[in-house]
Amino acid sequence: MARYFIRRVLSLIPTLLIIVTLSFFMIRLAPGGPFAREKDVPELILQNLLKRYHMDDPLGKQYLRYLGDIIRWDLGPSFRYRDVTVNEIIDQGLPVSMTLGITSLLLAVASGVSVGIVSALKQNKWPDYVAVSVAVVGISVPLFVMGPVLQLFIGMKLKLLPMGQWISVHGWKAVVLPAITLSFPYFAYIARLSRASILEVLRSDYIRTARAKGLKESVVVWKHVLKGALLPVVTYLGPAFSGIVTGSVVIESVFLVPGIGRPFIQSAINRDYTLIMGEVVVYSIILIMANLIVDIVYGFLDPRISYK
């Protein structure tokens, strides 16, 4: 198990190297550059700027310099935000984005699985119909519609929760609306997924055996059904987490959340090469680690899987 873990973590290195290399050259292929403005920068100043950021070096040299820096976890200066380094932007934004992401994921799993259980046990009765309808809405309404709608009703009309801005302004109340919005499609999907797989497991032989043995219904559900039925849900957590992390980019704009998502979009528009690279690297690490964790949890749930 420990060896498996170490091997997986080590495999991060070649993966990241490929990602860094591809992104480094791809973003430089895009037309424009970090110093392009509506008011053109005079040639003189442009030259000074290129020199300042070593962009007058040959591309190969720039690439090697970047690799050297990134090994020391120095993501470089932002080309746009002159007073801060990319490391500082990530250090400030990452805890915020992670707070939002993890809260949303927990919320999606907890509510999704509960609704899934209820609707499977009450199949084709009204709780099931309600749950399925909510899930359809959740899957089909995009985040950028859901967010403003919740803002309008819960934030502006009912004034129950803040419409935007983060913990430093409103305390933990600020997390609620963005987390609900962000988790909603995943909640819906998890609800449908767990409903389907619980229904399937309920019909299997070992559950019939458990019932035949005279076990209490709650023990059957909690001990036998859930363990088997949660496997597809856990598998889905990997993609769900990446979805939540990237979806957070939209939510951060709608709810003014100071995470790493908004600067990511801005960096792409501004061609802020170092910031784009830094964000890509951080997102890659998050996604790879999330998949690793899912794989490990999988092993605990399914004894047929062993780590070698």
Place this chain on the structure above:
Amino acid sequence: MKRSLFVLFALISVFALSAQNFTIVNGTEPVSLDPHAVEGVPEHRIYMALFEGLTIGDPKTNRALPGLAKSWTFSKDYKTITFELRDATWSDGTPITADTCVKSWLRKMDPKNAFQYADLPASYIEGGMEYLSGKAGPDAVKIRAVDKTHFEVKLVGPTPFFPDMVVHYAFAIVPIHAIEKYGNNWVKAENWVSNGPFVLKEWKPQERVVVVKNPKYWDAKNVGLKQVTFLANDDVNVGYNLYKSGAADWIDTVPLELMDQIKLDKNFHVAPEYGTYYYIINVTRKPLDDARVRKALAMAVDKNALVSQVTKGGQVPADSFVPPSTGYTPAKGFAFNPEAARKLLADAGFPGGKGFPSFSILYNTSASHKKIAEFVQSQWKNNLGIDVALVNQEWGTYLDTRSQSHNFDIARAGWIADYLDPSTFSDMWITGGTQNDGLYSNKKYDEFINKAKVTSGAERMKALGDAEKVLIDDDMAILPLYFYVTQNMIDLNKWEGWYPNPMNQHPWKFVRPKQ
């Protein structure tokens, strides 16, 4: 009774206190708080709170008012200006001297620092360009401290509008002593030193900048706000929601889709802005190299319909490129006249639009640019019988196509003045100018612009006006569509000292709760 009076008093003072806190939705995250490193409107607003330049903008007209300089005198030829500094200090008590001014401006123009907008002071101050280009040392720049309170600047040509220009952050006076002590970290709140009506309290990147009243400011007793919060948000809908929910006191953009409803709001203030929305024509491409074709295109667009049916926000149809300016006569331009347009197009060899080669309008991806381009497209189709394709590109790509490869026929553009003078518009179109993306070139035009550089007063204004007549009336090299307007939402029954003005710059010193 006493007790209830006390409670009442306490309530009133709490209310008064909160009423002295002001919040603005400030647009994108500021690129920096260092006034020499900044560019753009959000940064300028923060600059006006934290710093005071030699001059500051008048809240009604944007013309220069005394700031750090209590007065200034020009030499007779308008080529030397001497500022007399007032007795002012930085927020840490360090006095501000003429020497600070010299060092500040040299820092801005230092080629090693590679500051954007360094060319603005450098191109007007004698020796500035030599220093900025690395051809000469700082000694070449003709600015000096005459004594502790007199700061002398020698200018390349007569520049009567120099005090107006010095309002711009490119001319900021910065705390050299703090920069030397803390290096790049001088902009952090814990090290902060500045000389404006406010000082930095906190800066949470991607979230907000909070400034509080500076007790050391020379005119602190006349500063009416205790605290100003600048929210970093550039989503126009989110900004509008914040304003409507009371979380913000001022927004400077509103959602276009809600314009019909917003127009009725008494807190919506529309005013002329010193800027122009226009189409750049690539004059090197056939058949756009023919002035008759360009004039036909100009006369075939009904700009009145454009502003009343498409943009709807009170914009002013533009026939000239330079917006109305005092003492300046703009070009006459070409009013909507489809018949004359058709005739000109026929003269150029395309009767009824027949045989007109395919061409396109390039714009950066945005709903409003798209609507405008579609309108122009339909006007040319209906009035001239020619087809124009629409091409949209993402911002960075669009800028590259427009300014680097020049691979376009017609491109959308906008220009908002950096300072209140027609030259900020006319200087763009000289042969080989960095902003001259349509590759326009006319010796007559260049001569008028150069003449304006060495003359002053009415003679200078006439030269600038003559230049624009060449640009528009003779050559129709660019197609002006409308003059921008400022579109602010702020409750002026609650706040005073805020006035609609042509540069949309509102110095914080004057803004206060209404008595």
